[in-house]
Amino acid sequence: MVKYMVRRLLVVVLFGVSACGGSSESSKNIALKFNAKLRNQEFSCNTTYSDIGTTNSTITPKDLRFFVSNINLIDDQGNRYPLDLNEDGVYQYQDVALVDLENGEAACSGEGNASLHSTISGSAEDKNYVGVAFTVGVPFLLNHSDTVDSEAPLNNTAMAWNWNGGRKFFKFDFSSNGMPTGYNIHLGSTGCTGNEVGAINVCSSPNRVPVELTNFNPDSNTIVLDLEALLANLNVDFNTDKTAPGCMSGPTDPECRNIFPKFGLVIQEIPASGQKIFFVE
Amino acid sequence: MKDVLTLIFLVFVSACSGGGEGGGSQQKLDFIPAGFPNPEIPSDNNLTPEKIELGRHLFYDVRLSLNQTTSCGSCHLQEKAFTDGRRLSIGSTGESHPRNSISIVNSAYQTTLNWANPLVTTLEQQLLIPLFSEHPVELGFAGHDDELVRRFQTDQNYIEMFKVSFPGESDPINLKNIAKAIASFERRIVSGNSAYDRFVYQGDQSAMSTSALRGMNLFFSERIECDHCHAGFNFSSPANHDGVAEKRSQFENNGLYNIGNDGSYPPNNTGLFEFTGVISDMGKFRPPSLRNVELTAPYMHDGSIATLEEVIDHYSRGGREIKSGIFKGDGKNSPFKSSLIFGFELSSQEKKDLVNFLKSLTDTDLISDGELSDPNVVVR
Numbered sequence: 254m255v256k257y258m259v260r261r262l263l264v265v266v267l268f269g270v271s272a273c274g275g276s277s278e279s280s281k282n283i284a285l286k287f288n289a290k291l292r293n294q295e296f297s298c299n300t301t302y303s304d305i306g307t308t309n310s311t312i313t314p315k316d317l318r319f320f321v322s323n324i325n326l327i328d329d330q331g332n333r334y335p336l337d338l339n340e341d342g343v344y345q346y347q348d349v350a351l352v353d354l355e356n357g358e359a360a361c362s363g364e365g366n367a368s369l370h371s372t373i374s375g376s377a378e379d380k381n382y383v384g385v386a387f388t389v390g391v392p393f394l395l396n397h398s399d400t401v402d403s404e405a406p407l408n409n410t411a412m413a414w415n416w417n418g419g420r421k422f423f424k425f426d427f428s429s430n431g432m433p434t435g436y437n438i439h440l441g442s443t444g445c446t447g448n449e450v451g452a453i454n455v456c457s458s459p460n461r462v463p464v465e466l467t468n469f470n471p472d473s474n475t476i477v478l479d480l481e482a483l484l485a486n487l488n489v490d491f492n493t494d495k496t497a498p499g500c501m502s503g504p505t506d507p508e509c510r511n512i513f514p515k516f517g518l519v520i521q522e523i524p525a526s527g528q529k530i531f532f533v534e
Numbered sequence: 535m536k537d538v539l540t541l542i543f544l545v546f547v548s549a550c551s552g553g554g555e556g557g558g559s560q561q562k563l564d565f566i567p568a569g570f571p572n573p574e575i576p577s578d579n580n581l582t583p584e585k586i587e588l589g590r591h592l593f594y595d596v597r598l599s600l601n602q603t604t605s606c607g608s609c610h611l612q613e614k615a616f617t618d619g620r621r622l623s624i625g626s627t628g629e630s631h632p633r634n635s636i637s638i639v640n641s642a643y644q645t646t647l648n649w650a651n652p653l654v655t656t657l658e659q660q661l662l663i664p665l666f667s668e669h670p671v672e673l674g675f676a677g678h679d680d681e682l683v684r685r686f687q688t689d690q691n692y693i694e695m696f697k698v699s700f701p702g703e704s705d706p707i708n709l710k711n712i713a714k715a716i717a718s719f720e721r722r723i724v725s726g727n728s729a730y731d732r733f734v735y736q737g738d739q740s741a742m743s744t745s746a747l748r749g750m751n752l753f754f755s756e757r758i759e760c761d762h763c764h765a766g767f768n769f770s771s772p773a774n775h776d777g778v779a780e781k782r783s784q785f786e787n788n789g790l791y792n793i794g795n796d797g798s799y800p801p802n803n804t805g806l807f808e809f810t811g812v813i814s815d816m817g818k819f820r821p822p823s824l825r826n827v828e829l830t831a832p833y834m835h836d837g838s839i840a841t842l843e844e845v846i847d848h849y850s851r852g853g854r855e856i857k858s859g860i861f862k863g864d865g866k867n868s869p870f871k872s873s874l875i876f877g878f879e880l881s882s883q884e885k886k887d888l889v890n891f892l893k894s895l896t897d898t899d900l901i902s903d904g905e906l907s908d909p910n911v912v913v914r
Contacts, residue, residue, distance in 0.1 A: 411677030
């Protein structure tokens with residue numbers, strides 16, 4: 254917290270200096286709105302969803318959170334302008350924000366909390382924006398930092414992935430008829446190796462998801478995560494024996510063969526393609 | 535003003551180096567046995583008796599699980615050399631772990647700590663895995679670390695223990711210090727007073743039986759090669775200690791599985807391969823320390839061998855054959871097996887000798903040491 258306040262002071266001081274220098278560009282506040290949809294409804298922990306996947310299963314949400322970083326707005330000339338995030342000590346730090354769509358109620362009480370974070374706030378140059386680009390994931394250096402020594406949201410233990418030396422970038426957990434204890438979709442970097450003292454310096458499968466959306470006006474549009482598309486053609490009642498329940502980014506996990514291509518990520522011999530789950534509304 | 539700043543700086547520097555057991559030329563720590571080097575102590579977590587005692591209380595406290603049923607000590611029992619005697623461990627919510635509880639004895643000397651995870655190299659990092667893991671759930675605190683901290687912030691005994699363990703900190707009860715204290719207690723769990731130690735390091739010529747001595751010669755022989763993987767004073771993978779020049783990790787495939795004859799292991803226990811994705815890392819696990827191995831049955835990463843005699847049979851054959859079922863295959867022919875596991879023949883007396891040697895690594899002081907026991911259990 255002290256570190257955070259010192260950073261804020263520095264930001265204030267630097268901002269003051271740059272304001273005195275008479276910067277020619279003016280900036281404007283931007284509120285980037287996110288939500289998730291399933292069965293044509295807005296996602297909620299308080300709803301169960303029927304007719305899901307190849308087995309027409311019923312699912313109950315347990316968690317839905319993901320990290321977004323490196324956000325750029327795109328103007329009508331195709332130029333990109335970084336969104337400078339407002340650090341809030343909870344959900345936004347440097348250029349990383351945690352989008353939190355679970356309310357800690359019903360089955361989300363397991364690992365969830367009451368507060369939500371569906372709007373990322375920041376500022377960018379005052380332009381006529383028509384598109385947005387961002388990465389689902391945490392930048393390399395921040396991703397492999399120590400969980401207990403990090404600033405929020407990077408110290409969030411529900412998104413920690415200590416076993417793999419990083420964070421879960423994306424987490425959608427639910428229970429289904431066939432998987433009553435949970436089917437979990439976790440995205441994060443795998444194949445990470447370090448130097449001799451264990452500090453990670455490279456990951457063979459970074460699994461960060463680049464997203465670029467057009468026809469997007471930050472004042473009027475919302476970025477929608479299409480859970481319907483994520484679960485399409487998936488048997489949510491089945492998991493291959495002795496593999497992670499669902500897809501936890503395991504490079505040989507059969508369930509990831511269905512899920513990874515929807516993020517546009519490479520898995521096994523299936524080549525990369527564009528992401529298919531985020532759209533503008 | 536400048537002088538004041540200099541003074542503050544000097545005070546700060548001297549505070550940092552004070553009490554430091556971390557330096558290379560320090561005196562031997564009082565609990566380190568003869569023949570053992572000091573372990574490496576992280577520069578940001580100096581080892582103090584106060585921290586060790588706090589860590590001991592935390593280690594055995596069931597408030598360390600969300601549902602208050604389970605502590606570190608539930609899967610790491612002192613009487614079993616800090617293992618749990620189960621084939622596979624069970625988490626606080628009843629979920630089975632894919633692996634056998636590994637001993638934490640002498641873990642201060644390990645370069646890597648889990649059965650096969652190359653990324654976890656400090657005890658402070660390691661304990662976050664049982665605290666926050668979700669697959670399987672062990673202690674169940676994912677998303678609830680505030681609750682964990684709160685439990686100790688309202689307990690007068692702990693308030694006092696944290697205060698003396700982290701002097702000068704205004705808000706010492708936090709996750710980072712919980713990790714530092716438990717890691718400090720784990721560093722204190724050192725075993726080095728077995729019959730073997732008394733014979734080798736303490737000059738007691740009568741400490742080991744003649745059978746155990748014959749077994750020792752076998753253990754270290756080129757004929758059966760045990761000591762290539764279970765090496766050094768800790769009978770394990772390369773040790774990390776104060777002043778060590780190079781930290782090295784070691785993971786080996788010992789021919790336990792060869793599913794479908796392509797070297798595969800059960801998908802929930804692929805060893806180093808899980809982390810690297812490199813096929814030749816399939817089934818590679820860390821050679822665990824053989825100290826107190828008499829007390830740590832069942833054996834192997836998945837607890838799939840029940841007795842020491844059967845472990846010797848496994849290495850004697852040069853790999854395990856599974857004749858039927860989904861894991862069918864002959865580990866002897868695994869393409870990824872260590873070249874040092876080639877099989878050998880022992881007479882029945884030699885096998886007994888080898889078992890007796892392994893039993894000479896049992897340290898009864900470890901399991902009776904009151905400083906390592908559950909502080910909440912009153913000893914009569």
